[in-house]
Amino acid sequence: MKYIPSSQQYTEAIMRQYGVNSLMAKVIEAKKLNKADFIKITNPRLVYHDFDEFSEAELVIDRIQEAIEDHEKICIYGDYDCDGMLATAILVQAFKELGVEVGYHIPNRFEDGYGLNVSRVEQMAEKGYTLIITVDNGIKAFDAVKRANELGVDVIITDHHGLDENGDLPDACSIIHTAVSIDYPFKDICGGFIAYKLAAKLLGHHDKYLYALAAVTTISDMMPLIDENRSVVVHGLRFMREGQYPQLSLLMGDNQDYSVSTIGYSIAPKINSFGRLPEYVNPNNVVRYFLKDAPQQLLTQLSSKAIEINNTRQSMTRSQYQLALEQPHDEFLYYGDESLHEGIIGLIAGRYSHEFYRPAFVMHYDEDKHLYKGSARGVQGFSIKDFFVENSDLLENYGGHELAGGFSVSRRHYSQLERRIKHAITNKSFEETKTVIEITPDDLSIDSVESLNLLAPFGQGNEAPVFKIDDIHVDQLRQLSGGKHLRIDCSGDNVRFAALYFAHGDLYDELNKQKAL
Numbered sequence: 001m002k003y004i005p006s007s008q009q010y011t012e013a014i015m016r017q018y019g020v021n022s023l024m025a026k027v028i029e030a031k032k033l034n035k036a037d038f039i040k041i042t043n044p045r046l047v048y049h050d051f052d053e054f055s056e057a058e059l060v061i062d063r064i065q066e067a068i069e070d071h072e073k074i075c076i077y078g079d080y081d082c083d084g085m086l087a088t089a090i091l092v093q094a095f096k097e098l099g100v101e102v103g104y105h106i107p108n109r110f111e112d113g114y115g116l117n118v119s120r121v122e123q124m125a126e127k128g129y130t131l132i133i134t135v136d137n138g139i140k141a142f143d144a145v146k147r148a149n150e151l152g153v154d155v156i157i158t159d160h161h162g163l164d165e166n167g168d169l170p171d172a173c174s175i176i177h178t179a180v181s182i183d184y185p186f187k188d189i190c191g192g193f194i195a196y197k198l199a200a201k202l203l204g205h206h207d208k209y210l211y212a213l214a215a216v217t218t219i220s221d222m223m224p225l226i227d228e229n230r231s232v233v234v235h236g237l238r239f240m241r242e243g244q245y246p247q248l249s250l251l252m253g254d255n256q257d258y259s260v261s262t263i264g265y266s267i268a269p270k271i272n273s274f275g276r277l278p279e280y281v282n283p284n285n286v287v288r289y290f291l292k293d294a295p296q297q298l299l300t301q302l303s304s305k306a307i308e309i310n311n312t313r314q315s316m317t318r319s320q321y322q323l324a325l326e327q328p329h330d331e332f333l334y335y336g337d338e339s340l341h342e343g344i345i346g347l348i349a350g351r352y353s354h355e356f357y358r359p360a361f362v363m364h365y366d367e368d369k370h371l372y373k374g375s376a377r378g379v380q381g382f383s384i385k386d387f388f389v390e391n392s393d394l395l396e397n398y399g400g401h402e403l404a405g406g407f408s409v410s411r412r413h414y415s416q417l418e419r420r421i422k423h424a425i426t427n428k429s430f431e432e433t434k435t436v437i438e439i440t441p442d443d444l445s446i447d448s449v450e451s452l453n454l455l456a457p458f459g460q461g462n463e464a465p466v467f468k469i470d471d472i473h474v475d476q477l478r479q480l481s482g483g484k485h486l487r488i489d490c491s492g493d494n495v496r497f498a499a500l501y502f503a504h505g506d507l508y509d510e511l512n513k514q515k516a517l
Contacts, residue, residue, distance in 0.1 A: 003436045003468065006030040023439060023448040027455065027465045030437045041462075042454045047231040051201040055181040059174040060156055061201060063131065068100055073129040075103040077116050079136040079191065080275030080283055082220035082268045086213045087135035087158075087195035089290035093210060094199035096291065103129060106283040109275060110342060114406075116141040116155070125151040131173075132156070136191025138170065139163060139177060140399075145170035158194050162401065165389075186227040188461075192217025193232060208239040212248070213290065215240070219260055220268035224461025233260065233457050247290050250303035260457045270306040273313045276343030280309050317347045324348055324362060331425060334418045336363030336372045346375035346404075353377035357432045359384075361421065363409070370411045371396065378403045379430045391420050436468040441492035474515045479505045486511070 006029070014025035018038060028038060051057050067074055074095070078088030088104050095102045105120065107113070112120060115137040121144050124132060131154050134141070138157035142164075148155045154173040163169070163179055176194060178187040196214035200206050215236020223229050240248055240258040249256060251267045274283045281302070288294055289302045324335045333352045340348070342364040349360035359382045363374035378384040384405040388398040394417050398407040409417050458464035469492070476489040486501040486508060501507070 002431050002433045003466075004433055005438050005468065006435050008438060021443075021445075021448040021451060023443040024451050024454075026437050026439060026443065027452065030435065030465060031455075041230070044234075046235060047228045049185055049197075049228055051197040053181065053184045054176050054178075054197075055183065056174040056176060057201070060176060060198065063154060063156060063173055064133075064202065067131045068098065072131055073103065073127070074100070074131045074133065075105065075124050075129045077120070077132055077134045077137070078104065078106045078287070079114070080107055080109045080278070081136075082271040082275075083191045083217040084136035085271060085275065085283060085286045086217045086220075086290060087190075087192040089287045090192060090195045090199050090210050090213055091133065091135060092287055093291050094202050094207075096293075097203060103127075104284070104287055106275070106287060108278045108283070110278070116144040118144050118147045120144070121148045121151065121153065125153050129153060134158060135195045136160070138172070139175070140170070142168070142170050145172050158191065158198060160189060160191050160194060162399075186229075188224050188227075189229060190217050190221040190223050192221070193223075193229070196232075208243060209245055209292065212236045212239045212243065212245065216248070216263055216267060219263045219459065220271070222264075222460045225260075225457055225459040226461050230457070230462070233459075237263075237457070246296075246299050247294065250299055251306060253307070260459045264459075269313075270310045273306065273310040276313055276347075277309055277341075278343075280312070281305055313344060313347075316341055317344050317351070320344065321348050321351055324352065329356070329358070332358050332421055333360040333362065334421060335361070336365050336374065336414065338365040338367055340364045342373060345373075346377075346406075349375045349377040350404075353379060357430050359421065359425065359430075361407075361417075365411075372409045372411065372414055374407050374409065376400070376405050376407060378405075379432070381428060381430055382425060387421070387424060390424075391417065394420065434466055436466045438468050438470075440469065441472075441495040444495045444497065474511075477508055477512050477515065479508050481505070483508070 008026055008029060010029055011022055011025045014020065014028050015022060018025065018028060018035060020028065033041070076088050076091045078084040085106055088106060092102055092104050116132070116134055121132070130152065132148060133156045135158050137159055138155070139159040139161055145155050149171060156174050157170065157172045158176040160178065169175060169180065176198065178184045178189060193214045196210055199210055211232065215232050218229050218232050225233055237258045248267060251270050252262065255262060255266065271286060274281055274286050285302060289298060320340055324333060327333065327335045329352065333349070340362065345362040345364055349362040352360040357379050359379060360377045361374055363372035365372050376384045383402045385401050388395060388400065388405060388407060392398065394409060394413040396408040396410060399405055455462070472490045472492045474488055475491050478487040479485070480487055483505040484503065486505050488499040488501060490497055490499060
């Protein structure tokens, strides 16, 4: 990791103009916030763009109202990640409150694959469904939508994923997507938040619980925490604290401190584990779990199962990651094997890329199909999306963005793809950089540190500031949590503070020796 100090030239001017302390002034300058941006961020007013601002909003509502009035069978078709499962629950709950029982389906990632598919469309048509509403998927479901049209089934697509490379759209009844809604003012919202907007429009009012679920999806999908995303997280977290919803509190366990971190590291992984390891529990049960009238027995059983499955997922990831590291990986990781669980290949690739800051391609091999199905992670200077496009002649299918993607490669092209990766990174060096804000002990006080909460919540698009401080004396080192973490007690001119070094308790002896020098 290379730390690059940010330019700090206008601290005193910002302090005068913005009426803030020196610590906040340095953060404002590092984030390049003008005064209007700063006022907007610190304003507690709700920012919410109405469903009507989607270009086909009226078509969607008219078609749904028609289906309700004619007692048509409606099915909500979701996705197997946290965003997709909660988006499904949000819409199912909204229809329940309208007195309409709808069907729903969370696809099995191994049997169904991602998104609406032809086989499921045919099954739904056979069961009498005449309207399918997708959430968090569908924008590339060309074949499935075509088949639905042939069978007389209308499809409403609500999605936030990237469009087809040519900009083509499925021939759906209507599409709700920020990218195809010119007048929608903010583009980066997730599937769950879109589903909430549709739900609120159908209900004619906002719902605190469903809004809280939309906040969870926004955090889990790592959406930029600016504009209305910031609002949904700020107010959603408040509703969680006030409502103490059992669906969430049971997943939180002993730690009931609702924050971006606890949602992202505690709740979201447990929900995602059902989609990653569907052989343990059918992910459709997650939708039932998040409905308001879910029976207590289901809440108790499924929350316990979520913890159990997540622990299994963590254990599998650790052990299979160690197997991956037995492969040559000085320049990049390229590893495919039949023993790798398809549900965690993305986690393995992500862990490697994070630890070594190198590209990673991790694949599960399907012996019957002679096919490697993989997940890739990129780094700054190596775009996964660009690499896939440039080498599409070797791939069966692919998709993704700059830093992450999924792909399939036949056994015949497996070794050739590895050579292409090696060629693509020849003479390239990758180094992770992070901007830091240089401060002095004079910048630190309880009030100044607490004032930074005005800029919270921190996350994607609004990263927490990282500070660098010199001329500090280390008074004491202590290991925490059985040696897992490290606490460092420090002091400087007129200031004392403690620092925590997570997951690095193993450095205690080394740092203690340096302290003694």
